[in-house]
Amino acid sequence: MTPTIRDARAEDEAGWRRLWQAYLTFYDHPLPEETTAFTWARLMSPDSALNMRLAVNGPDILGFAIHQHHASTWVAGDDCYLEDLFVDEAQRGGGIGRALIDDLRALARAKGWKRLYWHTGRDNARARALYDSYTPEDGHVRYRMTL
Numbered sequence: 001m002t003p004t005i006r007d008a009r010a011e012d013e014a015g016w017r018r019l020w021q022a023y024l025t026f027y028d029h030p031l032p033e034e035t036t037a038f039t040w041a042r043l044m045s046p047d048s049a050l051n052m053r054l055a056v057n058g059p060d061i062l063g064f065a066i067h068q069h070h071a072s073t074w075v076a077g078d079d080c081y082l083e084d085l086f087v088d089e090a091q092r093g094g095g096i097g098r099a100l101i102d103d104l105r106a107l108a109r110a111k112g113w114k115r116l117y118w119h120t121g122r123d124n125a126r127a128r129a130l131y132d133s134y135t136p137e138d139g140h141v142r143y144r145m146t147l
Contacts, residue, residue, distance in 0.1 A: 003055040003062050003096055005103040008043055012054060015061035016040070023086040027121070053103055055087070055096045063087035065100040075114040080104065082118035085127075097130050 008016065017036065024031055042048040049070065055063040066084040082104060087096045108116050119142055120127045131137070 001057060001094065003057050003099055005053055005055055005099055008052040008054050008064070010044055012061060013040055015059075016043075016052070016054070016064060019061060019064060019086055019088060022089065023084065026086070050083075053100060053107070055100055061088075062091045063096045063100055065104050067104055069108070069111070069113050072114065077112060077114040080108040080113045080116045082116060085118065092126070097127070098133075101130075101134065 017040075020036060020039075039050075042050045043052045043066070049068040051067055053065045053067070054061050064084070064086055065082060067080055067082050069078045069080045072079040082101070085097060085100060087100075105116055118131070120131065128137075
């Protein structure tokens with residue numbers, strides 16, 4: 001099955017929330033409801049840098065790619081950061097993750113962004129197999145400080 005990839009719409013909230021909760025469970029990272037609500041509001045705001053593409057089959061949301069673009073000091077242009085990528089567990093292995101990345105790569109190129117990047121857990125072997133098919137990991141280690 002080839003999913004349709006499109007921008008998220010207001011009527012997608014319930015389907016996205018179902019996958020978002022599965023994503024948070026996968027990473028064992030619960031979030032307060034107000035954070036999820038705030039994220040959804042930003043995803044729906046035309047003034048927000050945060051955007052989301054969905055893989056859908058009819059009314060069913062199969063996966064999502066949350067991304068944002070930003071200025072870069074390393075290229076003459078902007079970068080695109082793929083912040084969250086998730087595919088419904090029942091749909092994995094069917095090319096949906098690849099379709100979402102390919103779609104985002106095409107979108108970034110069309111907008112003139114210069115690089116697309118993301119990160120994942122070292123032990124996320126299944127995702128890393130997909131990601132390694134695009135480009136080798138770059139050896140960077142992420143640090144995150146809560147403020």
